[in-house]
Amino acid sequence: MARKTIRSIPQMRADMPVQAPAVRAENFDEVALGFDLKNALIESERCLVCPKPNCVPACPVNIDIPGFIVRISEQDYRGAYDILTESTLLPAICGRVCPQEDQCEGVCPVGDKLEPVAIGRLERWIGDMAIENGWRNIPPIVANGFKIGIVGSGPAGMACAADMAKASCDVTIYEALHRAGGVLRYGIPEFRLPNKVLDAELENLRALGVKIECNILVGRLFTIEQMLNELGFDAVFIGTGAGYPSFMGIDGESLNGVLSANELLTRCNLMGATEFPRYDTPLGLGKRVAVIGSGNTAMDALRVSLRAGAEEVYCLYRRTRAESPARIEELEHAEEEGIHFEWLTAPVEILDDGNSNVRALRCQKMELGEPDESGRRRPVPIAGSEYEFEVDTVVYAIGTNANPIIGQTSKIALNKWGYIEADDQLATSMAGVYAGGDIVTGAATVILAMGTGRQAARSMKTYLGIRDSSAVYRTTPDHGEASIFGIDPTERTHVRVRVA
């Protein structure tokens, strides 16, 4: 077959069905319905299968992207899943929530002339198919006696847990909330990431032998030091995330009706507040909601508010749409659903109604000035442009900071912003303790957190003297029969670590 060229491939992206905006704004069902077989095959044909692909290094976990797409076009779907699971634990989740336009799809050469290959949608399609068919790639695991503790069941912890379990360690994940999944559970709403997808991925983890224990607040119930010294863990991974919400410090922030996007999302996603009073947790959302910020969390907060019964939902951002850090797809979905965007607008004060409730926002118009250190043009207030904007609920989605609990309760070194200090190998200042995800990098993406979780797992294996797992788990261990010079190939050096 002749080599595919930019002219020979299907020129248009295959359609992915979505729920109509008017319908979906009323329900919490998933918006993007995913490819069907025909469209997935068309889309897989659009990959040029570059000999030196740009997309693989652009992926934080280096998925062999052309590899799995070729398998799809060959209709070997299980093969595609096998390739995906070599690199990623959660294809169904990453296909949904990765910012592909900044990663793999952003560097796809097809994107120079046409729309880039819809890598994320294909990944999701395979991930969903795996869940539906109960596919699993569970390597034969022979316990090696090492005990690994993971703090936090979010994406970083899940990725690290999976890798360590595949390397035959005894892995336990501790979660402070009453349900596992971290930000995937409390943060990302049902219409973007259905709970059943997350449950399926957690079930995969359990099938690897990972124990998930909820309602355990590490740091307060027992400390990291106690995990190493008393509970017998050989290594610990900290993935507690950056969940501590920021506020702006303007007047009126303690009024009723001002809340963080985290609070709004936690109430809805984790506590079922949209079904109050069937669930006991109230939501207390008003009719006119303003969300400050324009990242992915802001998009989630906006769209949750709309679905939870707000009549008018506004997004206030001090820069323009071009600088908005949200995924393009989320931004487009939000626009289609009828969310009002007020670009170049910043709040300066929250006004009360005399009863400690929010009545309005006093806002200021901005214009873009010189680029700042992040490369984005700095917003500059326009003098005399202040105006009042009537709302009854104000939601802050302007970023989050490090969760302070581990820092408060252990001797692990923190940097000046309270994040855990970790080197390139993600080792912390305490021997045997590794950290990854937002608690090291600052607020970032699910896939980046997974990438750091896997990196930490690699470092842990080196630290514990565990051989590269791929060499071990692909072969079936022979239980000593194939010993070389009397050395069992599955035998490992067993080191226990004690911290003074």
Added chain:
Amino acid sequence: MQDTRYLFQRNRTWWVKVAVPRAERDALGYDLRRSLHTEDLAEALVARGPVLEELRQELKDARQAQKAGRACRESLMPDDENGFEILLREDFSDVTFLLEVKAPLLAKAAKPGQFIIVILHEHGERIPLTIADFSADKGTITLVIQAVGKSTREMQQRCHAGTHLHALVGPMGFPSELGAQKIICVGGGLGVAPIYPQLRAFKESGSYVIGVVGFRSKELIFWQDKFEQYCDELIICTDDGSVGIQGRVTLGLEAALKLHSDVDRVIAVGPPIMMKACAETTRPFGVETIVSMNPIVVDGTGMCGGCRVRVGDEIKFACVDGPEFDAHKVDFDDLMSRLGRYKGDEARALEGWEKALS
């Protein structure tokens, strides 16, 4: 035509084959098969019955083993049957009751001043409660609850010895800082029980402890013996004057402050209005005063910011920065107005629940 279901031939020998449901395939593979060791169909048909039974039994066992395995793995993600067991319940009045809950790890880790979060059932909310007592030896923690809203009323109705709480997590927040020479511990309303482990800890660390506790009337007094055991002086205030000083705890606090000029710390736990009054009482005396905040909390791990309180010029999260703060800096009006945020919703929930009951 013979009925040859479940039978197939391999090298002319007859075999039985049973398909494995998807859920068990990881453990058992695609199907279970067994040779009948015969090439004769008639014989095979006869032998099929018992073999089929055996294979089906095998399937059933595998399913049960898997279920048991899952239950074991999820033992710390309890449902209502295997949650945190309530060992003891004691009623102090028609609204106040005590629960002693089995939680060995928590009992070992807990320190005075910390709080926990309870979830009653799967649809329940996360209820923050200050720890009223804990015993590492018994492996239990004690909670004293006032049934005022829907969730606490439901707890009052459902929680009895032998039943289970859906979830219990903690201890949360910083423990109290010990090391005062002479301390006054004030507890009123909901704060009477949580002040107990504090004054016990202070007493055990060598402080001179003056306890001031407030009740509505003589009949509602509880734990007097426990308080007396650890207090060098105990002042009881009752609203109706049936015991001790008649009036609010602030009267007792003021009397104690006047009597002891060398008091170096006051801790007050109770409803916001009481803590505010205590702060105002101690302000003229210039004594360091600590209060324990009880704002609205969702997760209790520093994630939602619902519990933010204004302390001086700063915004603090009670769950991870507190729950104890300098009473002279806390903005109580702010706290009280924020506590009222869900009043309407709470009333609606309570009304709906009562209607459903009747």
